[in-house]
Amino acid sequence: MNKEITQNGLWTNNVALVQLLGLCPLLAVTSTTINGVGLGLATMVTLICSNTMVSLIRGFIRSEVRLPVFVLIIACVVTVIELLMKAFFYDLFLVLGIFIPLIVTNCAIIGRAEGFASRNPVGASALDGFMMGLGFLGVLALLGAMREVIGSGTLLANADLMFGESAKALTITFNEDYAGFLLAILPPGAFFGLAILIAAKNAMDIKIKNKIVLVDATLEAKTA
């Protein structure tokens, strides 16, 4: 069961690459790796909290009011995260600020509440939230890294916004004179980047499937 949840969240049913949910923040913030990671972490924490709470109340929730209650829970969690971020990561908040409230509208979160947490035990729901969030975070970070490297020739720029002053050293600049590739940073670059990632995932899936078929065929040949 746990293995299945993990596999679903990270790969088979990945929020960004398969379900294609939460694309608005995904496409908007991924111009740098750090922005992507920041929003990814916020979304992941929201997913874990909302899944856990929904699962806790699943026994006595009345089905006719369950959706408003889920929305209420998600909205509260996001507001609290926004306040905490303002209090402890203010510089990062200045960058991601307008996208944090948008997490409320990320269909992936209510989707997991309704589709998984409302009918599974607390532990499994929390794990599902973590894995779905991690899958989303991974795509955000990867897309951010791609766009940052191609678009501005750096990696992990502004890491100090998230990890403090000492993280300035994490920034990698590949070429000081790189003029930048504007398209990658502008919104179309986000669509191209996401398309490439989805295509790559599908190609890998086909490859894996072919391998399994091949193995099955050899096994059959041997037994015959």
Added chain:
Amino acid sequence: MNKKQILISGVFLWVFAVVGTSFVAVTENTTRTKIKDNERLVLLRNLNALLPAEQLDNDIVNDTVAVPASALLGTQADTIVYRARLLGKPMAAIFNSIAPNGYSGKIHLLVGVFADGSVAGVRAVKHSETPGLGDAIETQKSDWIFSFNDRSLSSPVPSNWLVKKDGGDFDQFTGATITPRAIVLAVKNTLLYYQQNADSIF
């Protein structure tokens, strides 16, 4: 569904609304001072970038005066002007100016003006100019915005407060003329505003 069940659902929803709201309220309450501090620190950092700390000894964040909306400042409502003093003597005023005609809408600026009417510094605090082109107005992207330092309405004379393309003294940057043009005009207008209203500010 009978009345009783509707009532139970309503109460259920009500309980959740109360619990959720109190959760948010408690967090808001505990983080409020910390958030206020953060906002103040960022403001102070922005102001100090325009004016080195040794040039003032007053509490600049709270030593402010509200000025009415003005076409020269590009503002449509009262805005705050921060005043820097050293030993009680006026040193500089920092304006929240708006360049209304950026490439993608308004560009919000902080313009520091020394008491003698020369520019202490300019920073773009909020804008939506094109990344990679118009955003060279940010200090992280280029040094362009520093070209205003120590300029005044006598250097260059007001008629030369234009980008080079328009026959003035200020560089534009490759591929983007509209953004620098908007900012040059906004800084010039802020200096004009100061010239006309210096008495009411200090």
